[in-house]
Amino acid sequence: MFSPSAAAGGVVSARLARLTGRLDGIGDALGFPAACDVDWSPLAEIFTRGLLNNLGDPFVDGLYPFHTKDVERDAIGIIADLFHAPADDRWGYVAGNASEAALYGLDLAARLHPNAVVLHSAAAHPAISKAARLARLRSVVLRTDPRGELDYDDFADQVAARRDRPIVVVANAGSTFSEAVDDVRRITTILDELAVPSERRLVLVDAALSGIPLATLDPTERPGFDFADGADCIFVSGHKFLATPMPCAAVIVRASLRARAPVVSYTGAPDATISTSRNGHAALAVWYALTIFGRDGLTARAVNARDLAAHLHTALGEQGWPAWRNPHAMTVTLATPPHDIRGRWGLADHGGRSHIVCAPGVTRDRVTTFLAELADHTPTPEPGRVNGQAVNVNGRRVPRQLRPSAPAAVGGDHR
Numbered sequence: 001m002f003s004p005s006a007a008a009g010g011v012v013s014a015r016l017a018r019l020t021g022r023l024d025g026i027g028d029a030l031g032f033p034a035a036c037d038v039d040w041s042p043l044a045e046i047f048t049r050g051l052l053n054n055l056g057d058p059f060v061d062g063l064y065p066f067h068t069k070d071v072e073r074d075a076i077g078i079i080a081d082l083f084h085a086p087a088d089d090r091w092g093y094v095a096g097n098a099s100e101a102a103l104y105g106l107d108l109a110a111r112l113h114p115n116a117v118v119l120h121s122a123a124a125h126p127a128i129s130k131a132a133r134l135a136r137l138r139s140v141v142l143r144t145d146p147r148g149e150l151d152y153d154d155f156a157d158q159v160a161a162r163r164d165r166p167i168v169v170v171a172n173a174g175s176t177f178s179e180a181v182d183d184v185r186r187i188t189t190i191l192d193e194l195a196v197p198s199e200r201r202l203v204l205v206d207a208a209l210s211g212i213p214l215a216t217l218d219p220t221e222r223p224g225f226d227f228a229d230g231a232d233c234i235f236v237s238g239h240k241f242l243a244t245p246m247p248c249a250a251v252i253v254r255a256s257l258r259a260r261a262p263v264v265s266y267t268g269a270p271d272a273t274i275s276t277s278r279n280g281h282a283a284l285a286v287w288y289a290l291t292i293f294g295r296d297g298l299t300a301r302a303v304n305a306r307d308l309a310a311h312l313h314t315a316l317g318e319q320g321w322p323a324w325r326n327p328h329a330m331t332v333t334l335a336t337p338p339h340d341i342r343g344r345w346g347l348a349d350h351g352g353r354s355h356i357v358c359a360p361g362v363t364r365d366r367v368t369t370f371l372a373e374l375a376d377h378t379p380t381p382e383p384g385r386v387n388g389q390a391v392n393v394n395g396r397r398v399p400r401q402l403r404p405s406a407p408a409a410v411g412g413d414h415r
């Protein structure tokens with residue numbers, strides 16, 4: 001093993017002490033969807049051994065022996081079950097992040113349908129239009145309702161106008177700003193009604209934020225977002241609800257679609273993934289989180305997160321602070337707090353609205369402290385504007401003819 005010189009060792013320990021000090025000094029953030037309720041120390045020994053590289057296809061071990069593909073396959077199986085992927089028609093892998101997973105989905109779309117048009121809503125994460133651009137596919141941005149859910153009439157109109165083209169839809173299962181969920185059952189029905197054949201369509205679901213919590217809902221309440229509802233490919237982040245200590249995401253796809261777009265092999269395992277060398281620690285972390293929680297633990301964490309968000313929403317209402325929350329969301333959207341409060345709690349400002357994510361690890365005490373700080377202030381008078389420009393719930397500029405006469409997006413209660 002290499003051992004550093006005394007001088008280098010001194011530089012490193014001083015720098016690490018400074019870094020640790022900065023990280024320790026970070027206050028309580030509320031604006032990010034990153035859960036932080038897992039103790040990762042049981043993985044310390046394996047995390048410090050050295051390289052773990054899951055090269056290419058996780059379902060072929062390949063030549064390089066230091067990998068975690070065996071646990072990766074288990075992790076993919078657990079998530080595929082949660083998303084009702086057909087037992088005999090599923091494949092997936094742990095990608096570097098949800099952006100890579102989106103690129104996987106849209107690259108598959110481009111290989112299957114080079115002439116496809118990609119439809120996604122204005123509430124889609126910027127990673128979606130970026131992935132469409134990288135895959136050289138044209139994308140069309142669709143309207144949403146005031147709470148960030150796809151406008152199905154606009155969707156139907158845009159599909160009807162492109163009957164000659166293969167249609168690729170990217171639905172949100174938990175939009176970044178408001179955790180809006182696009183109804184994949186309705187999307188599938190519209191594609192059926194407009195006679196878009198299954199060979200000329202692909203439905204991708206960006207479930208980066210909410211895929212796991214939505215999957216834990218009772219079937220009577222669960223929105224339509226998974227394979228049973230018509231999805232062909234779903235991706236979900238590891239570093240959001242699952243709290244993994246590095247960015248990562250799982251992508252699950254119908255294996256039969258992949259088979260129609262074959263890939264080459266050169267590392268002893270097919271190069272079936274966007275990144276060839278892949279993080280074996282990340283795959284292990286996803287499996288570890290899923291396994292220590294189990295389905296009951298995942299459900300309990302989702303229930304707690306939603307309960308805390310419901311409490312925050314109610315308390316904001318009682319304080320006269322405009323706020324709303326989508327069904328099943330752990331995110332509360334509120335009129336943007338004053339600048340200093342925003343800075344202290346790490347809250348973004350899109351169009352006079354901010355959001356608080358009650359991700360697992362956010363405590364009721366933290367929410368109580370935030371509410372107490374906010375109690376001394378009054379909300380900004382005009383949510384829905386940035387620098388004098390009207391913006392929608394997604395923080396985008398609103399075309400003049402679509403502007404509501406009154407700001408409709410920040411209301412008082414549940415839908």
Ligand SMILES: *Cc1c(COP(=O)(O)O)cnc(C)c1O
Nearest residue numbers: 097098099125127175176208209
């Ligand atoms: C976070 C997020 C992404 C992007 O994920 P990365 O892992 O940061 O690349 C995409 N979509 C949604 C809905 C997200 O919340």
